[in-house]
Amino acid sequence: MILGGFLFFSASIGGALAWVFSRLFKHTTHGLSLICGGFLVGLLVVDVIPSSFQMYKSFGLLLGILMGYFMFEILNSIFHSSHTQNPSVSLLAIAIIIHTIPMSLTIGQLLGSSALSIAITASIILHHLPEGFALSTALLSQGERIWRLFIYFVAFSIFFSTFIQIGQYWELSNKAQGVLMGVSIGLIATASISEFILHHIRSVSRKSFIAFILLGYLLSHVFHMFVE
Template identity: 50%
Template sequence: MTIIILGICLFLSVSTGGVLAWTLAGLFKDKIGGCSLLCGGFLIGLLTLDIIPSAWSAYYPFGLLLGGLLGFFFILVLHSMCNHSHTSSLYLLAVAMFIHTIPLSVTIGSLLDDPALSLTMTTSTILHHLPEGFALATVALSTGNKWGSLTLCFIGLSICFASFIWIGQQAPLSFKIQSILMGVSISLIGCTSMKEFIGQYIRTVPLPAFLTYFGVGYLFSGLFHLWL
């Protein structure tokens, strides 16, 4: 498969995840807090069930921790410089997803000369981005963003994926740099989830409803994890 075809496949994967989220959103129509908590639960599940365990076993722990600190300080600086907006939440999470894609893309690029390994890893990675599309679409729904912004994020994610596959072919990033980038991504996703989609509703949504919305989001993340 060429790099362009891989990018198109990733776009189709995240778009499918987005359509699934849009379909589910009918259950939470006019419930902004519920939709945000659903998104927060899904993202926390994505981190705890999939991203963190996989990253911890595949990358340097020190690099992950360093990247986590860098991501945390980036969030602090960003919020001190910019006024919060719903659109910025979507794009901040999109940036986290872009960074998360880089180490995987570089690895695929470095293995493209081995047809057996590259096909297996590419298929797994493309399917793995169904939850990312689901998460970004849920964020867009909970923050009132429209399909235009979401489609822009999907296209950007696909371009990032294809671009770093090419970089992996030409000049692969060092394993230490990949570890730091993965740590930054985890930190950005975690901080955004806790602050934007969970923290602001702890006191405003009744506890039973809070646990229900969060639990449903976490459950969907678990289902994705088992399926993929």
């Protein structure tokens, strides 16, 4: 539960930074969505994909990415057909939860071990700061109320804590973790490109489109250097 509280705190800091950006770009929700898309793509390219291919086998990751893409297509059609206003946010939330599972199970296996040092724990928790920023930006770009962020962050903390407890009794194989990570990558990639970038490609001028995407991408580099 303590680690879940740390995750909530880290994600909340990311959410606060996202709120600052929403104030700066309050006149263009399209721009905020594009920043979110650029940030997510940058997060995948700079951090998530390289580290995943170092930790897991390529086949499992590629299989997971393909599964993530098909999951996106299925979930996207369900959300849109049910007239959900913000399918992009729901899909991103699902992707982040899946992304959290392998990490939290590993922490659960290391609980009580000297291998789980304070430095490693802090590094793990800080890696949720960019995710808090991304989800908050997505929510704010859709015009959602700030209190919705609190609900999402509490849910993430509960999922994180739950899977840490599960990890103490259940060891997920490396192959399965690789597939799960691939599913997360596939969902985040398709959601960011389809929902946050392509969906708004004609909403702003070409120069503004490129500028917003680049700003989001550069922000992902800043976050990567901060949590590295």
